[in-house]
Amino acid sequence: MTGTAGKPTxxxxxxxxxxxxxxxxxxxxxxxxxxxxxxxxxxxxFDAACRHIQDxxxxxxxxxxxxxxxxxxxxxxxxxDLIRPIEFQDMxxxxxxxxxxxxxWCEMRVRIDGRKGGLMESEAFWINxxxxxxxxxxISDDFLEGLRRTTDEARLRWKPYxxxxxxxxxxxxxxxxxxxxxxxxxxxxxxxxxxTVIEDYLFSHPELLEKPLRVAIEHDxxxxxxxxxxxxxxxxxxxxxxxxxxxxxxxxxxxxTYAVGDETKAVAALFPL
Numbered sequence: 001m002t003g004t005a006g007k008p009t010x011x012x013x014x015x016x017x018x019x020x021x022x023x024x025x026x027x028x029x030x031x032x033x034x035x036x037x038x039x040x041x042x043x044x045x046f047d048a049a050c051r052h053i054q055d056x057x058x059x060x061x062x063x064x065x066x067x068x069x070x071x072x073x074x075x076x077x078x079x080x081d082l083i084r085p086i087e088f089q090d091m092x093x094x095x096x097x098x099x100x101x102x103x104x105w106c107e108m109r110v111r112i113d114g115r116k117g118g119l120m121e122s123e124a125f126w127i128n129x130x131x132x133x134x135x136x137x138x139i140s141d142d143f144l145e146g147l148r149r150t151t152d153e154a155r156l157r158w159k160p161y162x163x164x165x166x167x168x169x170x171x172x173x174x175x176x177x178x179x180x181x182x183x184x185x186x187x188x189x190x191x192x193x194x195x196t197v198i199e200d201y202l203f204s205h206p207e208l209l210e211k212p213l214r215v216a217i218e219h220d221x222x223x224x225x226x227x228x229x230x231x232x233x234x235x236x237x238x239x240x241x242x243x244x245x246x247x248x249x250x251x252x253x254x255x256x257t258y259a260v261g262d263e264t265k266a267v268a269a270l271f272p273l
Contacts, residue, residue, distance in 0.1 A: 072131055
């Protein structure tokens with residue numbers, strides 16, 4: 001599918017829905033960027049941005065009055081675009097709204113603006129979870145009514161964009177220890193922790209931060225405490241493959257496969273916008 005000016009509306013290279021601003025159903029909050037959120041040069045890290053994305057989601061859920069009836073959600077995919085770095089001592093403006101719904105899941109956009117001109121855009125695929133079964137649960141009609149005020153997409157379907165890489169042709173394989181503090185309410189490694197792997201990778205490849213960058217992480221299975229998590233790195237040069245979509249064949253795409261033994265737990269992709 002393509003949208004305005006032929007830009008894709010699905011897939012890894014999709015164009016994210018713009019913020020419908022002003023709009024009464026865009027959740028809008030501000031808070032300061034703190035020391036625990038930044039890297040050595042003062043940039044808002046990806047893992048910290050992910051925590052902010054989770055936090056504003058909790059705040060919006062509470063504000064809408066559904067914190068008790070829809071308390072548990074898991075994320076299946078998150079895409080974050082680093083357009084311009086947001087730096088220390090800035091104020092974050094967080095805007096969150098729905099860009100697609102179905103009966104059991106939704107896509108939520110979050111735009112993070114810094115007052116000094118920094119910008120990060122994100123979209124996440126969230127699944128509503130039943131506390132007893134820990135499986136997908138139907139979203140209530142009154143909740144859906146509120147979500148759909150900012151989108152016309154009411155038949156959202158899950159489609160994976162990424163597939164794990166193999167050990168045989170990996171550029172690098174390294175172990176990534178899972179800590180007690182990484183584990184959340186579901187007894188799994190929290191979503192934000194997966195983004196610390198991205199920061200480690202960027203430390204070794206700082207040139208990726210010289211231009212606007214998109215990072216996407218898809219979750220296939222949960223990582224548990226005590227498992228031996230390994231990160232498999234692959235590099236796909238421009239023109240070498242169309243596996244990420246025709247619109248991305250003109251650039252290098254790097255992937256990180258989160259693996260426990262032969263099982264793929266998650267896959268990340270990094271590429272310039």
